[in-house]
């Protein structure tokens with residue numbers, strides 16, 4: 061698949077935002093009394109900014125953004141519609157959480173619980189958008205959802221450590237350790253899915269695609285001269301060396317550098333991890349082999 | 361329940377692209393607006409088509425066969441493209457099984473095209489909506505056309521008659537009989553979308569040429585009455 065850039069930004073930005081919110085909630089739950097004033101409020105605003113940026117970038121994916129509201133209507137069947145509802149719902153709860161802290165409403169832990177549930181629901185919706193596409197075997201697996209959750213939480217916790225370095229120095233050590241642990245977990249779960257995808261065997265072949273049993277079939281024409289939507293949308297068009305480069309970037313950026321930096325320089329660790337996760341998402345698209353590509357294997 | 365579909369005979373298709381041209385012509389002239397063409401007369405011409413003919417070479421030289429393979433939306437009975445659509449723009453009609461896109465509702469998210477195993481949906485780069493074969497829904501019910509013309513444009517255009525159209529749920533329809541008697545099959549059955557369109561495989565084609573067919577009725581011998589021996593095998597000059 062060709063990586064869709066607006067989607068790379070959407071999933072990495074809101075993922076970090078959701079992870080940050082979950083971390084803020086646990087900060088409040090475990091050491092709420094000793095937190096500096098406005099630490100949670102500032103954090104919640106950061107979550108809102110990240111989610112809003114993600115939402116804005118997702119709009120660039122659409123051919124008709126002015127009709128985006130329609131994307132909420134088919135929530136009974138479509139995970140994309142469910143995400144379209146879950147994102148604003150999550151943002152609304154985070155907004156309420158920020159408001160409750162700002163105006164000293166109280167009940168912030170209760171709102172926080174709802175926010176955590178919505179954050180997880182949003183993770184599941186985002187993951188299921190990909191995992192629900194049965195023909196893309198690389199995506200159609202529970203690991204897709206696991207990775208969205210774990211990597212989102214890891215980057216969110218790294219961001220929380222970076223934020224605490226300025227706003228709540230007492231917390232940095234604890235948050236950095238949590239980020240370290242989540243990043244190690246992310247490395248494990250992503251490594252499993254990388255290995256799985258690299259060793260997958262496609263279900264469909266050119267033989268089943270056109271229904272001719274002969275083992276030797278060569279494509280001579282694709283039905284277009286200058287390419288088509290099918291040759292643009294489903295191929296990333298990059299060389300194997302470039303794809304390997306992205307794989308190295310994703311391993312270094314998402315895991316190795318943050319693990320090396322988070323205990324000492326959490327802000328730098330977050331920047332590296334965010335860029336690494338962009339590479340991770342790029343690779344996530346690039347490694348998915350769509351069966352329609354069987355119809356676009358060559359021309360002469 | 362009716363399920364309209366195309367049945368394409370790969371034994372008959374000659375790869376002339378007449379169906380592609382007529383499909384484009386019909387669907388670019390309809391109420392939904394023109395099908396985009398980018399750089400039509402420049403390098404890398406490309407545009408939106410609902411139907412394309414691909415060509416494959418089967419076997420190793422010299423024992424090869426050229427197979428022309430028309431590909432359009434298969435109007436699946438369990439379409440992967442429909443439930444994923446967040447807007448309801450993609451839908452399957454209960455009345456006749458045609459899978460359609462409502463261009464006024466589509467937000468152009470392309471999600472449906474990811475879910476379809478066959479790569480038959482094409483995003484229109486100018487209208488910014490998803491498009492695909494409509495089974496010519498705007499002509500097959502058009503009562504102002506004579507009945508034999510109420511067929512998809514591609515079916516009407518096909519010079520050797522490789523494309524059949526009808527209700528695959530009616531066991532007595534032309535398409536059901538063809539599927540039954542000529543080994544009709546579906547593409548990528550493992551994708552479990554249950555395509556309604558079927559393909560008929562290549563088969564051994566033998567043509568019996570009778571001797572009298574080798575003698576042209578307007579052969580000069582028959583016109584000027586010049587003598588020739590009918591017991592001899594036909595010579596070139598007799599056939600000219």
Ligand code: SF4
Pocket residue numbers: 432433434435436439440441442459475476477478479480481492553
């Ligand atoms: S061929 Fe693809 S676009 Fe057409 S109905 Fe089947 S899944 Fe949908």
Ligand code: SF4
Pocket residue numbers: 444445446447448449450461465466467468469470471472473489490
């Ligand atoms: S591109 Fe249009 S038809 Fe396809 S899933 Fe999105 S809204 Fe539905």
Ligand code: SF4
Pocket residue numbers: 382383384386387410411432492493494495496512513514515
């Ligand atoms: S049925 Fe109509 S829209 Fe579909 S391929 Fe044929 S001509 Fe094109």
